[in-house]
Amino acid sequence: MNRLVLAAQVIERGALRYTPAGLPALDLTLQSDSEVTQNGLPRKVSLQIRAVAIGDITRPALTLVLGVPAQFAGFLAPSRNGKGVVFHVTSIAAPEPASQPG
Incomplete structure (x- = not known):
């Protein structure tokens, strides 16, 4: 099974782009x-890993x-140039906003 769950933070986010199939894609560094x-x-x-969000998951990734x-889940795949791996993010669980005393 190829499944990765990682508690991390986004430290770099690329511009929204589109795959040749027309899907939205977002490059991240976690x-x-x-x-x-x-x-x-x-x-x-302590580690940094290259990640990509493709499809509907780009919407929540853009709001981080x-x-x-946050907690990221997905799978590892070879990078396009064949050197190293890329974490393909398939779900994101962002922390709940702190509640305001009322």
Whole structure:
């Protein structure tokens, strides 16, 4: 199974473009900073990954505020030039806005 779920923030967003099939596409750079447990020991992991949103998912991707954490899900595929991978985002769960005291 090729499925990736990543807590990250958008640090770069390209201009909306269209695929040859006419679908909207949006290039993103995501930054993830987390702490995981490896071999029973904590490890800090910081990474940037190239991502793309294609189709209907471009609408919510365009509304994300740069630097605000969200959860992204999707799959990995080879990049167009064959060097490295690109995270194809298929769903986004943005954080709920903070409620105002009333």
